[in-house]
Amino acid sequence: MFQLVLFYAFSAVLIGAALAVITARNPVHSVLFLVLAFFTSAALWLLIEAEFLAIVLVLVYVGAVMVLFLFVVMMIDVDLAALREGFNRSLPLGMGVVLLIVLELSVVLGGSGFSGKGGPVPLPEGGSNIRALGEVMYTQYVYPFEIASVILLLAIVAAIALTLRRRPGRLVQNPGLQAKVRPEDRLRILKMPSETRD
């Protein structure tokens, strides 16, 4: 019973925070609300005893990704007025579509045909999440695990390929060449008859 109350409380905070992310006027506030959303979903995970995922979510997303995000948002000074242009115009249409989808989904999923076969399995006494994850991660799931790492490698290659360009005409100095410079490279001595003043 207490768990159920907690679940609904956290869910309400989560939905509220998610709404605030897209409605907040100040982008910094948006990012902070996103941090709140991550924290609350971590709490939801704790409720189903997935403590490892909860900790990773806080450490990786809140600790690393969101801090970076906050930096970027503060530095580039997003002009929200320009982004929001047309927001109110497309709001009724968007809301209509969303309502329709929610209605349809609730009709279809209302009579739930879900088996519950894939739901969380309670851990055995004294077992730990990390151990359970570790046991399948490098055995049963080693193939997808490796592919995921290849995707990360691809992301690095693609990001470099798309952003790193050696543009000609950049004013960059090459210290090696500068040190090797000799007087005759820079100075041209001309032989010419001396000028006489008449």
Add this chain to the structure above:
Amino acid sequence: MDMTFTSPSLWPAMPEIFLLASVCAILVIDLFLPPRWRHLTYGLSLMALLVTAAMVLRLGQGLEEPQVTFSGMFVLDRLAVVLKSAALLVTGAVLLYGRDYLRERQLDQGEFYLLTLFSALGMMVLISAGHFITLYLGLELMSLSLYALVAFNREQSASSEAAMKYFVLGAIASGMLLYGMSILYGVTGSLEIETVASRIMEQPVGSLPLLLGMTFVVAAVAFKLGAVPFHNWLPDVYQGANTPVTLLVGSAPKLAAFAMVMRLLAQGMEGLAGDWRDLLMVMAVLSLALGSVVAIAQTNVKRLLAYSTIGHIGFLLLGVLAANPMGYAAALFYVLIYVLMALGAFGVLILLSQRGMEAETLDDLKGLNARSPWLAAVMALFMFSMAGVPPTAGFYAKLLVLDAVVDQGMGTLAIVAVLFAVISAFYYLRVVWQLYFEAPINGSAVVASADLRWLLIANGGLVLLLGILPDQLIRACLSAF
């Protein structure tokens, strides 16, 4: 948790492991190569693809029963052997076709070849997927490389725009696929394709959540194939990308997308065939209609070929919706032949894009016969084959699909398909008209290096040969199911 884990057999996945090792090796080698040795990256990439294809074919010899490894995540069956070897060879041909074009525009950086290899690896993973997770990861590996390749030429704003569209719509499609898979997981409690298939059989007929999950998956698959109404990205991406990238996007990934259809619909959701068949039927007819009618109004050849692709996808779906081994084999034959034709048609466009000029409009093809008779003849052959004129391979491809559809008692559908094929023949023949009966606007001769010329002739010869002697390939396709 069982502690008796035996390490998986790596043998069936050897080609993938080899390709990944080569990608990593080429990545490091390319880093230390001086620019004038750049062609070495190209040579190594091509070699890696060819060796991998040879390994796939070697593994496929005498393969009777599907081999499953990595705890059911990886499947090597005959379908995988046919599709993987074809995808690798086609990717190799793309590199060959694109070489001079890229060199001329200084786009032949090592990253281009690496991204191509990554996408080939993604295709292999996707084709051999025995599990929803590997299927999704393979799809993402393939698509992410393609997005980056479309955006590769940053000097052109059209490329960036095309990449942006492709990326955003592709992300939405991935989201739909994941959502559909999660619903299927909720109903069946498994992500392994075989288990999902058997649990679906146990479900009551017309289970609504199951149908909902299926609909999302079908939509995602249709996006990857480019079937109407999920086709919007296709013409823009084909037109905006550099022609070698268009060639890549339009060829080998179609084989992977076909594998996705087979793994998800034919194998995973076999029990729902009666339901997804209706969805595919609507999409097939719409694709045929749009592909044949809208293409008539196009003056840009790349855009024209994009709409022609949509029409061909319609035919492919006809084969799939027959939902029996004969239909699947016909669809497999169709997609193989289609990829051969697309390879050749875009290959001609690449060859014509010379001296900094892009051959994109129908005007660029005018009077090609006067400039280069053999090139005009090959292009005409591809156009005839796409239209389905005997004795080209395109004729047999269409015939087999129609045969499978009629066999299932869907004669009306076959008649509709033939009608649209006749309409589409109009714009293919118009291209042939431009090649032979118009005066050239640009009279300069076409220069092509010897290996490209031979590749194009071999490509055209194969389309003709498979039209005269299709038995071997048809038998290979039939044995895959």
